Amino acid sequence: MADDNPLLLADFDFPPFDRVEPFHVRPGMRDLLTRLEGELEELEKGVEPTWGKLVEPLERITDRLDVIWGMVQHLKAVKDSDDLRAAVEEVQPDKVKFQLRLGQSKPIYEAFKAIRNSSDWESLNDARKRIVQEQIKEAVLSGVALENEQREKFNQIEQELEKLSQKFSENVLDATKKFEKLITDKKEIEGLPATALGLAAQTAASKGHENATAENGPWVITLDAPSFMPVMQHARNRALREEVYRAYLVRASSGELDNTNIINQILKLRLEKAKLLGYKNYAEVSMAQKMATVERVEELLEKLRAASWDHAVKDMEDLKTFAKDSGSPEANDLAHWDLNFWSERLRETKYDINEEELRPYFALPKVMDGLFALANKLFGVSVEPADGLAPVWHSDVKFYCVKDSSNSPVAYFYFDPYSRPSEKRGGAWMNVVFSRSRVLARNGLPVRLPVAHMVCNQTPPVGDKPSLMTFREVETVFHEFGHALQHMLTKQDEGFVAGIRGVEWDAVELPSQFMENWCYHKDTLLSIAKHYETGETLPEEIYNKLVAAKNFRAGTFSLRQIRFASVDMELHTTYDPSGSESIYDVDRRVAEKTQVLAPLPEDRFLCSFSHIFAGGYAAGYYSYKWAEVLSADAFSAFEDAGLDNEKAIEETGRRFRDTVLALGGGKSPLEVFVAFRGREPSPEPLLRHNGLLPVAA
């Protein structure tokens, strides 16, 4: 039986994606976990502080789990079914348990410490040093270094935090669900686009108004984003916008769904946890595994804030003027519930870009050819079809080989381009199938080559008509391919830090966002954007509008992100959860400097700020801006070299490949950046790209 289970194959060149069925998952994962459990025990028993007796066996164990569990997770994302979902849910707790056990292994931790303290330490290369340091840090942060009562206390805090985060999300969800607004008079929802009306009627029907239609109602508005946003952007009825906005703003802030006290408890426990681990505050714990430091983040946020403020003030003036010119009575008294509405009207007037009408210029095969040509120009690699070489999970999936300039394969990737709503998750992503690794090399080769998959959800081709993309979808493909390039073009042979592995997560969006920049590069875009029937190039006037629309209200959007990041930082650094100031006082103080229109006194957005209280972004929200700074500055190296200078672009591209794309997590991200850019990152290019530099006098 076990021999027939593809999840238990001893070895393969590429995962047998075509053979795994839901019924393989339970026995396969259980058997695998038992085997790995045994290997872990062996390792702990025989562990020695050497590469061969610690790191290599550890890499084999974690890799096996990553590869096999990765297959299962991947199939769940692209070929989901009730059976598969049930099987995954059932084995997931065992998998998590094993990983916790692995992460908290004291013998492994002690052995890594012994390497760190040995006389051999100085002779290790950077990548190996980083692996050892990272393993020690991870163990320390998961409480392994603590003794007795302290460790017990730590585990208690972790469990308590887990519960509180869970409760926080549930409250947000329940509070969001609780609000619904029934509308029977069509006049009250004038302005709403057809899709939003359709959704509102569908919601009404599901709430007992069986005969609801998009055309004649009744309609039900909720606080879910797809219902809430169109109201804010398009409903002409100001009173409706106000009612919905106010409801949204105070979600989970009163009654039995009140998150206020939960937030206070979370902040207290995080502080306590930080102190147990020997840190001053929770932000320092978060930064211990990131590229940034508290000081650098505060400095950056202030710099961006100061640069964005005047532009955001001007955005507000523009809105007022526009509303006034449109004859609106509320022009002199714009409130929070008017901003989205009027900025949408202004956007329509100024840019008049209809995403749907651009689709014929972006045929998927042409876009991919353009993207591969760009990778060739910048990095000297070629992407060649290799269909048939590896088993795939669906006949639409394409397989590619990436070759270097000497025509040798360096990596492979799968591309699953089209939407399949019944079995495939929405969105676009890139993920690791294999990472490059010396330890996992087979067939007499020096390393195992990296393999990635890229998944998108494009409209499938119909007859002769290719899949046609929106401009945003084009950007997304460039973005994901940037991640894939960092994974695939790595030269790092140590599996733990090869490709995207071991890269601090506030630095991991550098290559992906970097690639997006090329979508706005005229020659690159116009070489891709050809009408699929006529071959006509995208008119220059539309290209100019795309570029201009990119920075629409950039100051306002920048301040909004800075408000979130700054509140997050303050609450996790200087804020004293037992002191006299409330979390709302902190938020108001931050808002004074980051919001042109002061928030309403009853603003309780913190009660639904799931990123930092129920997600992984605590003392990490800044990373959105941090990564934008890195990617914009990296792109500016190409601008400095001259975007029209082929030779200079090629040289800069090769340097980018040899540093950012090659070194993986084997060097600190700051060193990698400096190796590419010749200096530390500067926020100037981001401000310039966003049109946020001060206007020259």
Ligand SMILES: [Zn+2]
């Ligand atoms: Zn990304």
